[in-house]
Amino acid sequence: MTAGLYGPAGFFTRGTTGPDQHFRTSVHASPLFAGALARLVERVDTALGRPTVFQLVDVGAGRGELLTTLRQLLPAELAARVRCTAVEVAPRPATLDRAIRWRPDIPGDIVGLLLATEWLDNVPLDVVDIDDHGRRRKVLVDPATGDETLGGAADAAEEFWLSRWWPHPGRAEIGWPRDAAWADAVDQVRRGCALAVDYGHLRADRPAFGTLTGFRDGRQVTPVPDGSCDVTAHVAMDAVAVAAGTPYRMITQREALKALGIDGARPSLDLARRDPAGYVRALAAAGAAAELIEPAGLGGHWWLLHTVGIEERGSMLL
Structure with missing residues (x-):
């Protein structure tokens, strides 16, 4: 699995196509996801007392899509203080904004927010x-x-x-490599939060036949570790949570996004009469939101939020 994903000809290291060409994540589904995370960034910034520099680190950054969108959505005053770092083993995309730093390992001494959206499921096991x-x-x-x-x-x-x-x-x-990877990631946060968003399961509901599978060109395939496809397995989220050793809150993506203002509600018909074009836009946004919070799909993903060195617990941030 390590060779197939991260070796010289690995799926993530070749740099020939982006992960979005092979599988769909919340990041790729709608900018509403980034909008919700932008609101979380604002809440963490407030909890930190609005530091001079707010570090925003995205682990498993793909092609930098999430950080690119987040920089555009943050309020101007906060955006001026944010320093974005993409952590990714693939080569840096030529078109990525130079304001976003690119490195293969997680920086230390983070004051701000560390994000890991569908990263742990690709930690080899x-x-x-x-x-x-x-x-x-x-x-x-x-x-x-x-x-x-x-x-x-x-x-x-x-x-x-x-x-x-x-x-x-x-x-x-055997999920201990994910436990170790996440504990190490959280350990790099000096003050702030670390958020893992991933599909996973809990001890009482482990799948009887496992979850290891592959994805190529948007289709589920046999997980052959030859570098031609993504090889992934669901995350034992409770084990990962305990391994980090800091206060945490774990809820579903549906619950988290609703707490951050995304509910998928359809716009009123009154808007259709007053502003037909606005109604169409609102209806499209409602459809995108519904995909993000669908319990049987992306809404069933887990949000695991750790707090480090701040009084606010996860329940006050989500």
């Missing part, structure tokens, strides 16, 4: 399944064919993680 003797063994995949075989047994650390976070029998995805 191992998968185990049960052999004929009831033992957990690693699932190995042939990069040329996608054929699976069972390899060596899970080690003691992996078994410990599984016993705590994925104790159910059957196929399982």
Whole structure:
């Protein structure tokens, strides 16, 4: 999975096409998503006492689409204080605004907001399944064919993680690399917040057959780790949350976006009579909002918000 995503010819490192050509995220679905995040940035800025420099860091930034839109949506006074950093392993897009910094690793000593929108699901992990003797063994995949075989047994650390976070029998995805990655990311925030937005599950509802899959050209495909497709798996969100070791709040995207002013309500028919063009625009916005908050789709994603060094808890920000 590491080689298929981040190796020399990996899916994310080749830089030939953007991720938006292969799968649809909230960032690509509508600018309303960025608008909601802009309101969150304002709330975090207020909680921080409006610092001279507000650092806005996007981990797994794709082609910088989210930061580009956020810079346009923030109030002028705040935008003048914001320093945007895109964290991405792919080459910097030639057309990206030079005001957005581009680097392959997360900067330290952040005062502001760290964002990770659908990043953790692409942090590589191992998968185990049960052999004929009831033992957990690693699932190995042939990069040329996608054929699976069972390899060596899970080690003691992996078994410990599984016993705590994925104790159910059957196929399982060992999520400790995501725990470590997110804990390290949150640790880079000196004061402010860290927000992970991703699809995932909780301990009581782990999927019996796992979630590992692939995406190519907008279609779900066999997750062959040859660099030709995205290889992704849902995130064990409760394990990730606890690993960071700071106060947090975790709610669905539907709840979060509603708290940030997006409800998907249709405009009134009175607007259609007064301003037909405005009604059409409002109706289109309502449709986009409805996609973002649909419980069976993007609205079912999790928002995990950690606070670091500020009194306000997540419930006051979302």
